[in-house]
Amino acid sequence: xxxxxxxxxxxxxxxxxxxxxxxxxxxxxxxxxxxxxxxxxxxxxxxxxxxxxxxxxxxxxxxxxxxxxxxxxxxxxxxxxxxxxxxxxxxxxxxxxxxxxxxxxxxxxxxxxxxxxxxxxxxxxxxxxxxxxxxxxxxxxxxxxxxxxxxxxxxxxxxxxxxxxxxxxxxxxxxxxxxxxxxxxxxxxxxxxxxxxxxxxxxxxxxxxxxxxxxxxxxxxxxx
Amino acid sequence: xxxxxxxxxxxxxxxxxxxxxxxxxxxxxxxxxxxxxxxxxxxxxxxxxxxxxxxxxxxxxxxxxxxxxxxxxxxxxxxxxxxxxxxxxxxxxxxxxxxxxxxxxxxxxxxxxxxxxxxxxxxxxxxxxxxxxxxxxxxxxxxxxxxxxxxxxxxxxxxxxxxxxxxxxxxxxxxxxxxxxxxxxxxxxxxxxxxxxxxxxxxxxxxxxxxxxxxxxxxxxxxxx
Numbered sequence: 001x002x003x004x005x006x007x008x009x010x011x012x013x014x015x016x017x018x019x020x021x022x023x024x025x026x027x028x029x030x031x032x033x034x035x036x037x038x039x040x041x042x043x044x045x046x047x048x049x050x051x052x053x054x055x056x057x058x059x060x061x062x063x064x065x066x067x068x069x070x071x072x073x074x075x076x077x078x079x080x081x082x083x084x085x086x087x088x089x090x091x092x093x094x095x096x097x098x099x100x101x102x103x104x105x106x107x108x109x110x111x112x113x114x115x116x117x118x119x120x121x122x123x124x125x126x127x128x129x130x131x132x133x134x135x136x137x138x139x140x141x142x143x144x145x146x147x148x149x150x151x152x153x154x155x156x157x158x159x160x161x162x163x164x165x166x167x168x169x170x171x172x173x174x175x176x177x178x179x180x181x182x183x184x185x186x187x188x189x190x191x192x193x194x195x196x197x198x199x200x201x202x203x204x205x206x207x208x209x210x211x212x213x214x215x216x217x218x219x220x221x222x223x224x
Numbered sequence: 225x226x227x228x229x230x231x232x233x234x235x236x237x238x239x240x241x242x243x244x245x246x247x248x249x250x251x252x253x254x255x256x257x258x259x260x261x262x263x264x265x266x267x268x269x270x271x272x273x274x275x276x277x278x279x280x281x282x283x284x285x286x287x288x289x290x291x292x293x294x295x296x297x298x299x300x301x302x303x304x305x306x307x308x309x310x311x312x313x314x315x316x317x318x319x320x321x322x323x324x325x326x327x328x329x330x331x332x333x334x335x336x337x338x339x340x341x342x343x344x345x346x347x348x349x350x351x352x353x354x355x356x357x358x359x360x361x362x363x364x365x366x367x368x369x370x371x372x373x374x375x376x377x378x379x380x381x382x383x384x385x386x387x388x389x390x391x392x393x394x395x396x397x398x399x400x401x402x403x404x405x406x407x408x409x410x411x412x413x414x415x416x417x418x419x420x421x422x423x424x425x426x427x428x429x430x431x432x433x434x435x436x437x438x439x440x441x442x443x444x445x446x447x448x449x
Contacts, residue, residue: 051326052251052399068253068446069395075252086395088402089251089277090334093327097347116350127311128279128321130302131353136327139347170350170366 004203006150006179007196007223014039015221016105016147016177020046024102025055025095027137029119030074031107032147047081049101051133053092056084073133093133097140104141106134108148108176110163113210115173115185117146118165129166138169150178150207157209159183159190180204182221189213194221228389229418233263233440236412240269240377243296247333247378247408248276248286249401253449255393256285257379259414259442264379265289271296275333275373277326277400279303279310284447286310295319299373301326306449325353328370330403336372337406343370378408381444382431385415386422389436390429398430405435412438 007015013035020026020040027049028034037048037059048057050072057072058079066077095101110118117138121129138144151157159176175193176183181204182194192214195204201214230236237260240246250256264272265288272295279300280287289295290309299322303310313319324332325347335343344367348354358369380401382391391413393401405411418441 050396052254052396054396067395069255069397071252071254071396073252086393086398088330089326089399090330090403093330097327097345128303128307128314128323130300130304131323131325132302133326135325135347135351135353139345139349167351169347 004198005196007221008179010035010039011223012147012177012179014223015182016145017041019105019143019145019175019177020044020103022046025049025100027051027096027101027104027141029104029106029134029137033105033107034074036105049092049095051089051092051096051137053087053089054078054080054084055087055095056081058084093136096133096137099140099142101141103143103145104137105145105147106138108146108158109165110158110160111146111148111173111176111185112163113159113161113185113190115171116163117144117168117173118163119146119168121166123165134168138172143174144172145175145177146173147177150180150204157207160209180207183212192218194219196221197223228437229387229439233259233414233442234266236260236438236440237263237267240264240267242269243271243273244269244377245273245375246275247375247404248274249378249380249399249404250285251277251399252396253281253446254395255381255397255399255401257381257414258285258445258447260379260412260440261286261288265292265294268294270294274298275300275329275375275404277301277329279307279321281306281447281449282308290319293318298322299324299329301329323353329373330400332370332373333403333407336374337403340372342372344368345370373407375404375408376410378404378411380405380411380413382413382415384417384419384424385413385436385439386419386424386433388421389413389433389439390424391415391431391436392424392428393430402431405431410437411435412440414440414442414444416444417441
């Protein structure tokens with residue numbers, strides 16, 4: 001399958017944006033999820049939450065309008081939308097852990113067939129690693145969407161039966177959006193909902209480390 | 225009448241002893257008590273047990289204290305991509321770290337502030353964070369016991385204090401500061417401005433004066449990166 005195109009990071013973000021319902025309160029994690037705010041469909045309004053105490057985060061600040069007391073979780077100066085609010089870090093995570101957010105979109109290193117997530121440390125990496133807000137967010141948010149490439153750079157599946165990387169949370173992932181597929185985690189296992197344009201369900205299964213359930217005709221993703 | 229205002233920042237921190245347990249506010253470059261941290265570096269306090277979200281940004285924030293090898297233990301959530309002085313001390317085994325999920329770090333401090341002796345949470349179950357912690361089922365959910373985090377001192381940053389120590393914060397610069405202010409025995413705040421008592425609308429007070437013991441006015445310092 002060398003000639004088949006996989007989705008770009010921007011296209012993964014574009015597809016994941018379709019998982020956000022109108023009016024939702026949403027937390028976006030580091031990496032691909034951080035691109036999603038650029039791809040919200042017309043007519044959809046969502047309110048972005050930041051773990052450092054912002055609800056109603058707007059676009060990134062342009063040159064000249066930065067205020068360094070108004071940054072997102074990645075330390076990037078941002079703006080506010082009308083109706084925004086500030087609060088302390090404990091209340092910010094009360095919102096994540098307590099199930100008050102509708103959706104969190106997180107990056108991932110591995111997701112298991114049961115929905116376990118590993119996204120904070122690569123085994124053997126130098127230094128301390130860092131957890132940040134990921135465990136609170138994964139634990140409490142109603143819907144957790146993980147955006148990641150389907151396989152590692154070496155071609156190993158990132159969707160697996162059991163995670164081998166240090167875990168972020170158990171049974172917390174609802175949906176996985178990759179450069180090849182949209183997959184739902186269900187009590188009965190992983191269900192292949194969509195495939196990337198030109199890809200077949202069988203080809204996606206070959207690159208997945210856990211069994212996928214799918215119907216005879218899995219629809220292709222709609223991308224602009 | 226209590227007098228909380230110190231005109232000399234070095235005098236405000238002069239009694240911080242070696243081995244002190246200390247909380248430091250700040251997140252993402254905002255709300256760090258950098259003037260107080262630098263005063264502590266000048267004073268030479270060593271063997272500090274620090275509690276902070278991150279572990280410094282190059283020489284900035286807690287970076288200077290790691291560079292000078294003054295911190296022996298730290299509880300943190302996200303050391304950060306520019307915590308090079310910390311990472312070097314960690315590799316040399318000159319400091320130990322307990323990594324804590326960010327919201328649980330907040331709640332453990334809040335438990336200390338609130339006189340609670342611990343709490344159960346599902347966060348961290350089945351991960352490295354759960355190692356050595358009591359686990360039980362509540363309502364059929366696996367959860368672990370988390371203990372309070374106390375401190376002798378909190379160094380925090382606010383925008384404005386009145387002479388009694390009522391505080392306000394600016395934009396997203398409050399982050400950990402209001403929580404740490406409540407959790408430490410002695411809270412020392414650096415502020416941009418000290419205003420007369422009564423000039424902050426009581427409805428706008430974000431940290432009530434009961435939690436604030438010493439006040440220093442200093443122009444805030446921000447470290448890029």
